[in-house]
Amino acid sequence: MDETQNPQQPQTPATASAQTPAPPGPDYRLAIGLGALTLLYPILNIAINLLGMEGTTRVPVNAWLWLAIGVVWILVGWLTCTPRPFLTLLATGIAGGMLTSALVIGIQLFTSGGPGLATAPFAIVSILAMHAAGGALCGLVAWGLQAATGR
Secondary structure, eight states: OOGGGOTTSOOOHHHHHHHSOOOSSOOHHHHHHHHGGGGHHHHHHHHHHHHTOOHHHHHHHHHHHHHHHHHHHHHHHHHTTOSOHHHHHHHHHHHHHHHHHHHHHHHHHHHTSSOGGGGOHHHHHHHHHHHHHHHHHHHHHHHHHHHHHTO
16 A cells, blocks of 8 residues: 555645645635725715815825725735635625725715615615726636736
């Protein structure tokens, strides 16, 4: 009987990891953590309102913030070598949309006294769709970077 057929011989970490398949789904811990970055968007808008900045100033600031969040998502999805970057960043977008919607609803309930976004299900769905599309796009880029660099 040779070594490969001996059931009592323990596996070394190298052989155990080579036989372990990649997890079937996204990395939810990473998705929720990265999704929390989208909370910067409503917080930034509150700061802009408090500072009294005009609407024309808001657009470039928001665009740069979205770009920065997307770059962070791509870099983390690529450099952490997550086994499923597309699914993970898609889940990141969905988590970000859910967290952003919940924060905006909470802010509207306590500041304006009205339900605001809570009474507009189409708006919530559009926020989720926009975040999911952004996550999917970032996931494709991260997946391509992993494939191109052999990570």
